[in-house]
Amino acid sequence: xxxxxxxxxxxxxxxxxxxxxxxxxxxxxxxxxxxxxxxxxxxxxxxxxxxxxxxxxxxxxxxxxxxxxxxxxxxx
Amino acid sequence: xxxxxxxxxxxxxxxxxxxxxxxxxxxxxxxxxxxxxxxxxxxxxxxxxxxxxxxxxxxxxxxxxxxxxxxxxxxxxxxxxxxxxxxxxxxxxxxxxxxxxxxxxxxxxxxxxxxxxxxxxxxxxxxxxxxxxxxxxxxxxxxxxxxxxxxxxxxxxxxxxxxxxxxxxxxxxxxxxxxxxxxxxxxxxxxxxxxxxxxxxxxxxxxxxxxxxxxxxxxxxxxxxxxxxxxxxxxxxxxxxxxxxxxxxxxxxxxxxxxxxxxxxxxxxxxxxxxxxxxxxxxxxxxxxxxxxxxxxxxxxxxxxxxxxxxxxxxxxxxxxxxxxxxxxx
Numbered sequence: 001x002x003x004x005x006x007x008x009x010x011x012x013x014x015x016x017x018x019x020x021x022x023x024x025x026x027x028x029x030x031x032x033x034x035x036x037x038x039x040x041x042x043x044x045x046x047x048x049x050x051x052x053x054x055x056x057x058x059x060x061x062x063x064x065x066x067x068x069x070x071x072x073x074x075x076x
Numbered sequence: 077x078x079x080x081x082x083x084x085x086x087x088x089x090x091x092x093x094x095x096x097x098x099x100x101x102x103x104x105x106x107x108x109x110x111x112x113x114x115x116x117x118x119x120x121x122x123x124x125x126x127x128x129x130x131x132x133x134x135x136x137x138x139x140x141x142x143x144x145x146x147x148x149x150x151x152x153x154x155x156x157x158x159x160x161x162x163x164x165x166x167x168x169x170x171x172x173x174x175x176x177x178x179x180x181x182x183x184x185x186x187x188x189x190x191x192x193x194x195x196x197x198x199x200x201x202x203x204x205x206x207x208x209x210x211x212x213x214x215x216x217x218x219x220x221x222x223x224x225x226x227x228x229x230x231x232x233x234x235x236x237x238x239x240x241x242x243x244x245x246x247x248x249x250x251x252x253x254x255x256x257x258x259x260x261x262x263x264x265x266x267x268x269x270x271x272x273x274x275x276x277x278x279x280x281x282x283x284x285x286x287x288x289x290x291x292x293x294x295x296x297x298x299x300x301x302x303x304x305x306x307x308x309x310x311x312x313x314x315x316x317x318x319x320x321x322x323x324x325x326x327x328x329x330x331x332x333x334x335x336x337x338x339x340x341x342x343x344x345x346x347x348x349x350x351x352x353x354x355x356x357x358x359x360x361x362x363x364x365x366x367x368x369x370x371x372x373x374x375x376x377x378x379x380x381x382x383x384x385x386x387x388x389x390x391x392x393x394x395x396x397x398x399x400x401x402x403x404x405x406x
């Protein structure tokens with residue numbers, strides 16, 4: 001039975017779609033003003049930092065999901 | 077329209093025929109030069125020719141150069157150069173084992189033609205929600221993408237026929253997705269990847285007559301990554317590759333560092349008396365996709381391969397659904 005692996009693939013897919021939604025609807029519209037010529041640089045830097053944090057969070061959640069779904073199989 | 081149809085048929089046929097016709101000669105040459113490795117999953121350890129990368133590259137170059145002659149597209153040129161450089165990295169690794177970090181760095185350098193030729197669009201498109209513009213971050217993504225796809229495909233090359241069979245499914249899913257999102261020229265440019273993988277599968281399937289080696293696996297993976305970037309279908313490409321991504325993810329999260337499979341002290345799977353694959357009881361062994369598949373019961377190598385193909389078909393279906401979702405906005 002490979003059902004848990006299919007579940008894991010499906011969770012990964014949902015997380016990719018949801019992560020994209022978060023990136024497009026919340027993070028993308030963020031704009032930083034008031035720092036003159038550094039505006040664009042700071043804008044990109046902050047967005048990049050949030051994106052990297054999201055990726056780390058995504059890996060953390062997938063790692064927890066892995067332990068939860070495959071725990072019994074790995075232990076056996 | 078007619079010239080596109082001709083180009084489609086021509087590049088597909090060239091890619092398939094070159095690999096199909098060239099691989100037997102390559103097998104003979106490799107065997108004559110004693111470039112063979114042991115197949116540990118066979119009773120007695122049959123010796124198998126390696127690497128099959130040269131015939132894979134020949135099929136890709138022949139078909140893509142013909143396509144370049146048709147359209148003189150810089151997109152196709154970027155795919156050709158990136159794939160070729162990744163092949164060189166893989167060939168160097170086949171000849172002399174490269175260090176854990178050297179290979180990803182060398183593969184990252186293979187992405188330079190995509191950046192220099194400017195064949196990328198710094199918009200990352202997501203299903204349902206639209207796209208996000210990330211100019212600086214996107215260049216980093218281009219550099220990361222080729223080592224990731226290259227090594228991901230390489231990591232799934234563990235059993236007879238798996239890497240080539242998996243890439244056949246993932247590549248055709250990517251081609252279909254490119255047609256769905258109306259990127260017709262890149263869809264045509266992606267066809268050789270599927271046909272090259274399919275032709276190579278003929279000799280790589282159980283029982284293998286040849287292994288792709290790093291030169292073959294990295295060539296397939298890097299070309300896949302290059303198509304994803306040039307065709308602006310990064311997310312769809314990632315979805316089609318999910319079973320291989322999971323394999324890499326499970327492996328990395330259990331060993332917690334970048335190492336080669338050959339450096340492992342304990343194997344994730346063992347053999348039963350009748351030479352089926354079973355999960356190891358060794359707690360220090362890494363968790364891999366194959367180990368999870370055989371966790372419930374021992375399976376033959378062929379059965380495990382087909383289980384991976386079913387997973388590949390499932391993620392290919394998800395990738396195609398994702399492609400349809402690109403036109404839907406909420």
